[in-house]
Amino acid sequence: MRDFTFKRDWIYGWLLLLPALVFLFAFTHIPAVTTFLNSFFSTPRGRRPAKFIGVDNYERMLGDPVFWKVLWNNLWYALGTIPVSVGLAIVMALWVNEKLTGRSFVRMAYFTPTVLPLIAVANIWMFFYTPGFGLVDQITGALFGWPASNYLGNPDTALNAIIVVTIWKEAGFFMIFYLAALQAIPVTLKEAAQIEGAGRWTIFWRITFPLLMPTTLFVCVNAVINSFRLVDHIFILTDGGPDNASALLLFYIYEVAFRFWETAYGATLTVALLVLLSLLAIGQFFFFDRKVHYK
Amino acid sequence: MLKSTFLKAVAATALSFSTWASAQAVDLQFYFPVAVGGKAAETIQELTDAYVAQNPDVTIDAVYAGSYQDTVAKAITASRGGNPPQLSVILSVDMFTLIDEDLIIPFDDFLTTEEDKKWVDGFYPAFMENSQTGGKTYGIPFQRSTPVLYWNKEAFEAAGLDPDVAPATWAEMVEFGKKLTKKDASGNVTQWGVRIPSSGFPYWLFQGLAIENGATLANAEGNKTHFDDPKVVEALQYLVDLSTKDEVMAPGIIEWGATPKAFFEGQTAMMWTSTGNLTNVRDNAPFKFGVAMLPKKEQRGAPTGGGNFYLFKGASEEQSKAAVKFVQWITAPEQSAKWTIATGYVAPRAETWETETMKAYTADFAPALVARDQLEFAKAELSTYQNQRVTGIFNDALAAAITGKKDAATALKEAQKQADEILAEYR
Numbered sequence: 001m002r003d004f005t006f007k008r009d010w011i012y013g014w015l016l017l018l019p020a021l022v023f024l025f026a027f028t029h030i031p032a033v034t035t036f037l038n039s040f041f042s043t044p045r046g047r048r049p050a051k052f053i054g055v056d057n058y059e060r061m062l063g064d065p066v067f068w069k070v071l072w073n074n075l076w077y078a079l080g081t082i083p084v085s086v087g088l089a090i091v092m093a094l095w096v097n098e099k100l101t102g103r104s105f106v107r108m109a110y111f112t113p114t115v116l117p118l119i120a121v122a123n124i125w126m127f128f129y130t131p132g133f134g135l136v137d138q139i140t141g142a143l144f145g146w147p148a149s150n151y152l153g154n155p156d157t158a159l160n161a162i163i164v165v166t167i168w169k170e171a172g173f174f175m176i177f178y179l180a181a182l183q184a185i186p187v188t189l190k191e192a193a194q195i196e197g198a199g200r201w202t203i204f205w206r207i208t209f210p211l212l213m214p215t216t217l218f219v220c221v222n223a224v225i226n227s228f229r230l231v232d233h234i235f236i237l238t239d240g241g242p243d244n245a246s247a248l249l250l251f252y253i254y255e256v257a258f259r260f261w262e263t264a265y266g267a268t269l270t271v272a273l274l275v276l277l278s279l280l281a282i283g284q285f286f287f288f289d290r291k292v293h294y295k
Numbered sequence: 296m297l298k299s300t301f302l303k304a305v306a307a308t309a310l311s312f313s314t315w316a317s318a319q320a321v322d323l324q325f326y327f328p329v330a331v332g333g334k335a336a337e338t339i340q341e342l343t344d345a346y347v348a349q350n351p352d353v354t355i356d357a358v359y360a361g362s363y364q365d366t367v368a369k370a371i372t373a374s375r376g377g378n379p380p381q382l383s384v385i386l387s388v389d390m391f392t393l394i395d396e397d398l399i400i401p402f403d404d405f406l407t408t409e410e411d412k413k414w415v416d417g418f419y420p421a422f423m424e425n426s427q428t429g430g431k432t433y434g435i436p437f438q439r440s441t442p443v444l445y446w447n448k449e450a451f452e453a454a455g456l457d458p459d460v461a462p463a464t465w466a467e468m469v470e471f472g473k474k475l476t477k478k479d480a481s482g483n484v485t486q487w488g489v490r491i492p493s494s495g496f497p498y499w500l501f502q503g504l505a506i507e508n509g510a511t512l513a514n515a516e517g518n519k520t521h522f523d524d525p526k527v528v529e530a531l532q533y534l535v536d537l538s539t540k541d542e543v544m545a546p547g548i549i550e551w552g553a554t555p556k557a558f559f560e561g562q563t564a565m566m567w568t569s570t571g572n573l574t575n576v577r578d579n580a581p582f583k584f585g586v587a588m589l590p591k592k593e594q595r596g597a598p599t600g601g602g603n604f605y606l607f608k609g610a611s612e613e614q615s616k617a618a619v620k621f622v623q624w625i626t627a628p629e630q631s632a633k634w635t636i637a638t639g640y641v642a643p644r645a646e647t648w649e650t651e652t653m654k655a656y657t658a659d660f661a662p663a664l665v666a667r668d669q670l671e672f673a674k675a676e677l678s679t680y681q682n683q684r685v686t687g688i689f690n691d692a693l694a695a696a697i698t699g700k701k702d703a704a705t706a707l708k709e710a711q712k713q714a715d716e717i718l719a720e721y722r
Contacts, residue, residue, distance in 0.1 A: 046397030130553050131545060132562045147483035153494065153548030155698050239495050242548045242694035258368050260684040261392070 032274065038267035050264065057268035067269065069244050070252040073159055077248055078227040080163040081170065086219055088167065089174035090212070094204075096175070097182045107179075114173040122236035125165045126152075129237070152238050155245035162246050165233055170226065174219045181215040182208070217288050224280050228273065249273055321617040323355045326383035328366035328602065330438075330571070338637040342630055346621060353617050363602065367392075374398045374607065381610040382618040384602040387425035388678035388686075390433050391517040395680055395721075399605045401431035405619040414623065417644050421599050424675035428517065434603030435622050436643035438634075440571045441597050441666050441673055442503055444590065448583040450475060450486065450564035461565075461587030465507070465533060468565070468590045472543030475564040488543035490563035491534065492551040497693040498677055498686050499598060500567050503589045504530040506596030506674050512689075517679040518721040522689060522711040523704075530592075531696055531703040539699070547698055555579070569600065570666040573639035577660065586662035588669045595672035601640065632656070641666045679714070680721045688713045 039057050041050040061067050096107045113121065128135040132148045140146040151161040185208060193203050231251040234240060240247035240255065247255070253273065257266030325343070329335045336359050343357040360366040363386045370383045379398065393399045406415060418426075418436050426434035448458035454474045462468040472488025479485050491500050498512075505512055510526035513519065521527065537544040551568075558566045559580055567589065576584060589597050604622045606615055624630065631647040634640065636656050647653055648667060657663050679685045692710035695701040701709075 045395055126552075130550070130556075132557060133560050141483070145481050145483070148545065150545065150547035150549075153550065153698075155694075155700060241494060241690075242698045243691045243700060255687070259364065260681065260687065261371065261396070262684070 035267045035270050035274075038264055039271050041264055043262050043264040045261075057265055060265065061268050061272065066244055066247075066252065067272075070247045070249050073244075073246065074228065074248045076159060077163060077166075078224065080160070081166045081227055082220065082223040085167045085170040086174060086216070086223060088171040089178055089219065092171065092175045093178035093182055094208075097179060110172045110175055112172065113169045114176075116169075118169065118230065118232040119236060121165065121169050122233035125168075125233070126237060129161060152246075153242060155242045158238050158242065158246040162234060162237060165237070166227075166230060169230075169233075170223065174223070177215050177219055178212060181212050185211050217284070220288075221281060221284050224284065225277065228277060249276075320351070321353050321613050323353060323382060323614060323618055323621065324380040325355055325357050325618075325621075326360040326366050326370055326380045326385075327357060328360055328363045328384060330363055330602075334637050335438075338634055342625055342634070346624055353621070355621065370607070371396060371398065374609065377609070379607040379609045381607055381614045382621070383605055383607065384437055385605055387422075387434055387436070387439070387599070387601060387603045388676050388682050390425065390428065390603070390605075391678060391680045392682050393605060394428070394433065398608055399433055400608055400615070401433050402435060402606060402619060402622075403431050405606075405616055406432075417646060419643055419645070419670050421670045421673035421675075422643050424515070425599060425678055426603055428515065434605055435626065437602060437604050437622075437626060438638070438640045439599055439601040439603075439643050440569045440640055441599050441669055442500055442567055442589065443570055443597075443665055443669065444565060444567055444587045445558060445572075445576060446565045446585050446587065447558065447561070447580075448585055450561065450582075454564070458583070459585065461585055462590045464590050465592045469537070469541045469543060472537070472541065472565070476543050484545070486561055487545050487563045489537065489565040489567070490544060490549060490554055490557060491537070491567045492549045492554045493693065493697050494548050494550045494552075496551070496686070496690060497548075497697070498689050499600060501531065501534060501693055502598040502674075502677055503567070503596060504534055504592075506598065506672075507589065507592045507594060508533075509593040511674065512677045513679050515675070517682075518718045520677075520679060520685065520689075520711060520714045520718065522692070522714060523708045528704050528707055531693065531707060533592075535696055535699075535703060538697075548694060558584075570641055571601075571639050573663060573666075574637075575639075577662075586665045588665060588672070595669070597669055597673045598676040599670075599673050600676050628653075635663075639663075641670070679718060681717050685714050685717060688717075 038050075040052060040054060042053050042056075044050040092110050096103055096110065100106070116124075129149075129151050131137060131150045131153070136151070137146075137148050140149070151157045189207050189211075190203055193207055198206070228248070228250060231248050231254070234246060234248065234251050238246040240251055244252075249269070250273065253266055253269045256262050256269060327336075327339050339359075340357055343355050347353060347355055358380070360369045360383075366383065367385050367389050370380060370385060373379050374396075385393070390399075402415070406412060415423075415432055422436040422439050423432075426432060426436060444461055446461050451458040451471075454471075454477075456471060456474060462471045468489060475486065475488040476484060477486040493500070502512055505527050508526045508530045510521065510524050510530065512521060512527065514521075538546040545563075554563075554566050554568055555572055555575055557563050558576070573586070588595055606618055610618065625634075626644060628644070628647045628650045629652065631642045631644060632650050632652040635642040635647065635653070642648060642653065648657070677686055677689070688710050692701075692706040696703045696706045
């Protein structure tokens with residue numbers, strides 16, 4: 001009898017898990033494993049089926065100058081977007097957390113870029129950056145008499161121009177998390193510090209910022225993932241050009257897999273991306289987790 | 296009781312009979328892309344509906360599949376999933392890729408009569424270059440275009456040039472360009488002489504320069520490129536010099552999409568772009584403009600561009616036959632004229648230009664004829680096996696030279712080496 005109930009509970013438990021499991025396996029685990037397996041085969045084409053080629057794809061990847069270029073670009077992209085958008089988010093959150101007139105309007109204005117789809121954002125910025133009659137050129141031309149620029153068409157500035165768009169898009173999103181965290185900090189802490197004679201900077205640096213650390217960890221993990229995940233705007237703004245100056249890893253994967261139809265090499269690059277992302281996520285949780293909580 | 300059973304039986308028979316009847320109608324699925332503004336999608340839907348209304352034995356499901364890139368991706372994915380469309384419009388340059396993927400069948404099997412063979416010969420030869428290989432016809436030209444030079448007549452007049460004469464040679468284009476390039480008091484350029492966009496797919500307009508200089512970028516078998524031919528290098532040097540040495544064109548990569556707008560805004564006095572923009576320029580240019588063939592070096596020349604009809608594998612005999620019939624109908628003069636007027640695409644058959652509709656249109660709007668006349672000098676668009684990858688490499692080389700990261704000869708030499716590595720297995 002006991003055995004029977006144990007078994008029944010067991011079946012019951014699995015049945016409850018089943019719907020989620022099916023979706024998780026169908027859309028996450030099986031594709032990941034298939035991708036990993038495909039990376040050891042050649043790309044099937046028409047009458048030539050895929051054949052096992054060992055680590056050839058990986059050797060090709062290590063010798064592919066475009067791979068190293070997009071990886072390097074991605075590093076710059078991450079370094080350029082994460083600290084600035086997180087810093088900006090804190091500043092904006094602190095500001096709209098104060099009692100100021102038109103607070104909800106300012107909050108809304110900061111949050112608007114987040115609501116817009118990235119493709120729409122890219123189209124708006126496309127107009128800002130257009131040489132000659134774009135918004136940026138009209139402003140710099142009228143104020144400083146600068147000549148027409150070509151930010152997206154110059155390999156030295158294309159990636160930076162894209163970084164600016166990403167920061168504009170992301171800072172508002174992160175601000176919402178900080179705003180929620182700020183409102184969860186008890187006012188009594190601040191008041192006690194003020195009685196002790198602490199200035200605004202000390203209060204921020206010694207009380208507010210440490211209490212925000214769990215949020216910062218969460219935001220940073222998201223920002224890192226986003227820096228590898230957000231590539232939609234590149235399709236609109238530069239298409240990876242000039243000469244791959246603004247291509248990122250995921251963009252290159254799409255290009256290889258769905259433009260060049262080299263699905264096996266695309267799978268290899270995807271494995272590289274997965275490894276990189278898991279390393280980063282694990283690293284962040286293990287190394288920062290200890291320092292995050294206020295003691 | 297008996298009555299109701301009888302009625303049910305009758306109903307069931309009637310029902311099965313009606314499904315049997317509709318099963319006799321041939322179902323076709325047809326993917327098409329839209330790459331230009333205007334009413335392209337609506338016009339295709341209209342034409343398809345008209346055909347189905349005339350031919351009750353066929354039902355056609357016309358599926359708008361996004362850009363050219365999206366359409367080929369969808370068609371390949373659907374075929375791999377065992378559910379290919381019977382018919383699709385895809386870039387003419389993707390022919391070798393589709394053959395390589397073993398996804399398409401030639402039209403020849405369904406064009407057996409003398410009349411059918413004559414029909415194939417009725418297309419402009421320049422368009423057929425990208426549609427035939429190994430003696431077989433894999434593509435039927437439909438939404439085809441070619442680049443032309445647009446010029447602002449008022450800007451020409453202001454610069455002291457004859458407003459009705461476009462530059463006819465490379466040297467003239469530079470000479471006119473210098474007169475047309477205007478600077479303000481602080482030395483900033485307010486109007487450039489010429490604009491040859493180089494974003495996204497720079498190879499296409501550049502190919503115009505290469506052909507004019509007497510070079511061919513790839514062989515007809517699609518397995519060998521000639522990127523490092525000295526004539527190609529010379530053509531690229533000319534393009535680079537336009538912005539560095541002659542200073543008649545803005546430096547850096549020039550956006551394709553913003554080019555018509557820059558022309559309307561007076562940012563440039565001349566521009567190179569597709570005939571697919573003809574209707575757009577006609578509707579939006581706030582000044583008088585002209586359309587001319589691209590200027591020549593050794594010869595006139597331009598690449599063709601745009602999409603062909605392809606027949607997909609996996610269709611039944613009836614479906615493929617029905618698809619061929621539909622293609623013959625939609626490229627026939629009246630339908631083709633309607634399509635050309637709605638979009639600006641070049642009608643691919645001489646007889647279309649002879650229809651009353653087209654005559655009335657060109658009498659009213661002569662620039663539409665320039666593209667047709669240029670076809671005489673047009674050559675196949677760059678197309679090879681693994682086309683997207685090979686042209687991708689070529690595009691990167693052009694971009695590197697245009698932005699001054701590499702010199703023309705080095706960039707092209709490297710591109711040729713990479714292309715050779717890819718194409719070696721197809722020789």
